[in-house]
Amino acid sequence: MNDTIKIQKSKLLVVEGKDEKNIFDHWYQQLAITDVQVLPIGGKTQLKSNLEILKSLFNFNAVTHIAIIIDADQNETGAFNSVCHSLKSIGLNPPSEQMVFTSNIPKIKVMIAKGTGNRGSVEDYFLNSVKEINKFKCVESYFDCIHENEGTIKSEEKIVIAKTYVYLASNPDFARYRLGESVKAGFWDLEDKAFVELKEFIKSW
Numbered sequence: 001m002n003d004t005i006k007i008q009k010s011k012l013l014v015v016e017g018k019d020e021k022n023i024f025d026h027w028y029q030q031l032a033i034t035d036v037q038v039l040p041i042g043g044k045t046q047l048k049s050n051l052e053i054l055k056s057l058f059n060f061n062a063v064t065h066i067a068i069i070i071d072a073d074q075n076e077t078g079a080f081n082s083v084c085h086s087l088k089s090i091g092l093n094p095p096s097e098q099m100v101f102t103s104n105i106p107k108i109k110v111m112i113a114k115g116t117g118n119r120g121s122v123e124d125y126f127l128n129s130v131k132e133i134n135k136f137k138c139v140e141s142y143f144d145c146i147h148e149n150e151g152t153i154k155s156e157e158k159i160v161i162a163k164t165y166v167y168l169a170s171n172p173d174f175a176r177y178r179l180g181e182s183v184k185a186g187f188w189d190l191e192d193k194a195f196v197e198l199k200e201f202i203k204s205w
Contacts, residue, residue, distance in 0.1 A: 007057055009037040011065040011205055014051075016043055020069065020122060022180025024202060027190060031203065044070050044079070048086035055090055063106045065205055066092075069198075071121040072114035073157055079112045099201060111201045121157050122198075123164045123179065129194035130167060139166050 013024055013036055021040045028036055041050045047070070054060060072079050084094035093104050101107040115124030130136050143163065146152055169175040174182050182188065190199070 005039065005053065005057070007037070007054070007059050007063060009035055010062055011036045012054075012063060012067070013038045013202060014047075014066060014068045015040055016070060016122075017041075019178055019180035022178075023122070023183045026180075026184045027199070027202060030190065033203070036202075036205070044082070047083065048089060051086060051092070052090050055092070065101070065107045066109075067201065067205075068108070068110045069113055069122070069201070070110070071157070072112045072119050073121065074119045076112045076114045076118045076120070080110060083110050083112075109201075111198075113198070115157070115160060119157055121160060123161045124157075125194050125198050126179065126188055127160055127164050127167070129189060129192040135170055136167060138170065139163050142166060 015021055015024060015038060017040050021038045024038045028034070028038070039054070041047050047068075068083055070079055070083055080098060087094040087108065092106070092108060093102050095102050095109055098110055098112060101109040113122045113124065114120030115128070140163075143159065143166075164179060168177055168179075168182055168187070171187070174185065174187050177185065177187070183190070
């Protein structure tokens with residue numbers, strides 16, 4: 001997002017980057033939802049500054065709903081608190097809990113994307129959707145081999161992202177795709193039960 005962004009719709013889904021924009025733009029097309037604009041913020045560290053830009057636009061008063069999806073990374077609670085602090089610091093009322101809209105206008109809700117425990121990312125949902133597929137065992141074996149031979153220990157959310165892209169590479173037609181591009185190309189089964197929470201969040205306005 002930058003200072004040339006234009007508000008085109010009254011409902012805004014704020015996400016971290018281009019991958020997420022591609023994912024949710026495609027999903028909204030599939031769901032035949034046409035009244036939501038997906039806005040990438042360029043990373044959670046830019047959330048406050050980009051929300052300030054958004055709020056300063058002449059037609060911000062036309063915005064009725066803002067939904068925000070941010071990765072938990074290593075700390076779901078910390079990520080949620082950070083989003084709420086950013087909202088409050090620019091004069092927007094933050095929600096008191098995840099997944100629920102505030103009552104004021106614009107109505108605001110927040111979802112922290114996570115996997116297991118207190119950490120995770122949007123990629124966790126995609127990885128969870130294929131964990132029962134036989135060839136995913138090959139992905140796990142690959143990382144077991146790397147760990148056995150190099151003793152490499154990575155942070156868990158980075159391992160999830162890496163496994164997602166190794167799984168993509170298991171199909172040569174998708175080996176060079178970014179996650180968002182692979183979603184647009186129909187690689188993932190978005191009806192899988194792993195996506196229920198994420199899907200409900202983006203559908204509920």
